[in-house]
Amino acid sequence: MGSTTEIIERISNINTSSAGLTEFLQKTAEFTKEIMGVNEFIVKDVYGRDKEASSSEEFALNTKKPYIDNSLSGYSAFADLIEYFNKGFKSCLVLPITTEIKPIGVITLLSRNENSFSEEVAETAGLISKMAGYQAIAKIERDRSLNSAKYFDAAFNTIMPQAITDKGGAIVKANKALLNLIGRNSREAQGKPISELFSSTEKEAQNLRDFGKGVASYKDGKKFVLFQSKISDTLSHNLFYDITEISRLEEKADAMNASPDEVYCFMDQGYKIGWVSSNAEKILKISPELLSGRRITDLNQTDEFINLLKKADQEPQKMQVKVTLDNSITANISILVARSASGYFAILSKNIEGYIASLLRTNKDMVNMSSDAVIVIDPLGYVKDMNKSSQTLLKYSMAEMEGKPITSICSNESQYRLENALAIAKTRGQITNMPIEMVNRSGEKIPFSQSIRILYGDTGALSGYMLIGRELATSTKIRFLGDELEKNQKEIANKKSESDLKTQFIYNISHDLKTPITSILGYSKFLKEGEFGPLNEVQRSNIQVVIDEANRLSTLVQQMLDVAKFSSRKIKLDIQKVDLKEIAKNPSINALETDARNKGLEFSFIVDYDVPVIEADPNRLIQVLVNLVNNAIKFTEKGSITVKATRSGKKVKIEVIDTGAGIPKEYRSKLFKKFYQLPKTRQDGRGTGLGLSIVRAIVNLHGSKIHLSSEVNKGSNFWFALPINYVPSKRQQEQ
Helix, strand or coil: CCHHHHHHHHHHHHHHHHHCCCHHHHHHHHHHHHHCCCCCEEEEECCCCCCCCCHHHHHHHHCCCEEEEEECCCCCHHHHHHHHCCCCCCCEEEEEEECCCCCEEEEEEEEEECCCCCHHHHHHHHHHHHHHHHHHHHHHHCCCCCHHHHHHHHHHHCCCCEEEEECCCCEEEECCCHHHHHCCCHHHCCCCEHHHCCCCCCHHHHHHCCCCCCCEEEEEEEEEEEEEECCCCCCCEEEEECCCCHHHHHHHHHHHHCCCCCEEEECCCCCCCEEECCCHHHCCCCCHHHHCCCHHCCCCHHCCCCCCCCCCCCCCCCEEEEECCCCEEEEEEEEEEEECCCCCCCEEEEEEHHHHHHHHHHHHHHHHHHCCCEEEEEEEEEEEEEEEHHHHHHHHHHHHCCCHHHHHHHHHHHHHHHHHHHHHHHCCCCEEEEEEEECCCCEEEEEEEEEEEECCCCCCCCCEEEEEEEEHHHHHHHHHHHHHHHHHHHHHHHHHHHHHHHHHHHHHHHHHHHHHHHHHHHHHHHHHHHCCCCHHHHHHHHHHHHHHHHHHHHHHHHHHHHHHHCCCCCCCCCCEEEEEHHCCCCHHHHHHHHHHHHHHHEEEECHHHHHHHHEECHHHHHHHHHHHHHHHHHHHCCCCECCCEEEHHHHHEEEECCCCCCCCHHHHHHCCCCCCCCCHHHHHHHCCCCCCHHHHHHHHHCCCCCCCEEEECCEEEEEEEEECCCCCCCHHHHH
């Protein structure tokens, strides 16, 4: 074992040679393993609390002292130490790396021999702990400062013009890009206000003088946007972003957007449209957003059109093509395609005659499908056409109404109003949202919000009117239902938020309880083992009661944590190859077998010969079995308890069978809910009501469901079937 000087020197060398905190802890662990001659070590970086410490690690970090167990067994003080024992280790030393301010990490040293860690080893470990803690925190602060400085220097010395300014906007420091832009050296620029270096309007100059505002400014025809951010109370960082080219392109784009006859678009080398002029809506009757991102070959997929695009690499090409503009409208379009620097430039102009014919057919279909009542009348007010919605609402067929005056289906109060509205529409071209009452075949008055549009014939003369009526009664109902739906959605969101807060509260409280419980267990064990002086039998008995109750409280807290994690979807399974024959030998299962036999019950764990190795989380699977077997022991006074595993196709069925009291039907629907307890557990106060809800959650995460068959006074059978090959759910894949 090395001397104090050697230890200090070695840890200092590790600190200077390590790239990061995790590497520093790893090398410290390797050095500690070397000088102490142990078999294995485990390193955990807890500085950022990204990793949760185990119970023994929490104890060592809280006490800030090495924790030694020279005789690991199935009854060790902490659950993780039992796991080390199950893996064949006989002694361990948990070494905290901490400072007075914050824990840094923890190193667990494991030996396959008993009594590997003496008092001398503990003293050396304590020295390593303190030295490594201070070295680690020094490294963290040094690395943080260096990284911040490097980041800022790298960002400041880019091709983007930047400057550091004082409160008054005067330059303290400018980078090369800004000095080149303003044509001055560092000495000439220092102390100059930013606002005086640019040819800005008075308003822009004032904005530049006001701290924190991003504004456009100009110099030599160039256009910039200034972004300012605060560094300290006296300094700010200024970055100038050149938007000159963007502005010029915007001016050209505005001219293209204003074209009355032609649509312009840019395509990449794969013919995907990256930009299309906004007049596409007006000329092609299709939104630019629907064209942008599509390949132009989607509009026409013929070989002739594709060959045209290929020829455009040599010289501009033009042709007439038939394209589908949306789901139903097709048109003949003239397309001119030319090669550009980054792809292709295209001009699209439409064949008006073919388009109008297609549009008329589509409009007629859309009018018929509309939920609004649409009625077409001639210039004298006689009905020429009615869509299906108007026929349904008014209960008249088209054959019955054709040639009849529109006023014949209006209420007396609305006839005069409609006649006046038609006269006004003839002058103005349209009327919008006029209230009117129409009368259906049954004599029922129906309120409408009526709009009127002028229709022209081929010669441009008035050919009639289109009346578009929205039924207000139904609209009012829909609006009411919409308000109710919005109200319900808000209530659901509020309840979910409240539920999430409760879950987080339970998680935080349970997590905070772990540390004091761990300390109680640790110090109680020290007391019982005589670490603080010998105890008589009564004192030992009382300490054992404290240990038992602390263990029970620890189980409850762990169950609360599990429930909170399941509720907030923080649980992730550790999927491994699991041999159920090995699960049967687990210390936790063996302890339950002892409890059953002490109660006079037979206990058996049967795994059929053809049951294969499955993919599952072994620790969670043991947790399920412990909960189910523990409940079986609690409710069985005589007979037997059997854990049975059999193969069923591509799954393995696992059952926990008892000959106990059984579960009455009235309790079964509530059995797997949180905090629900059967009457017996409520009477003896031993249950928590969480075990079976945790069982269901774990089984569900494995892609299965928990089932129950039971008969009063004859026993119960809880069972589930796990897939041999684990397949994560969509929710688990997203985590």
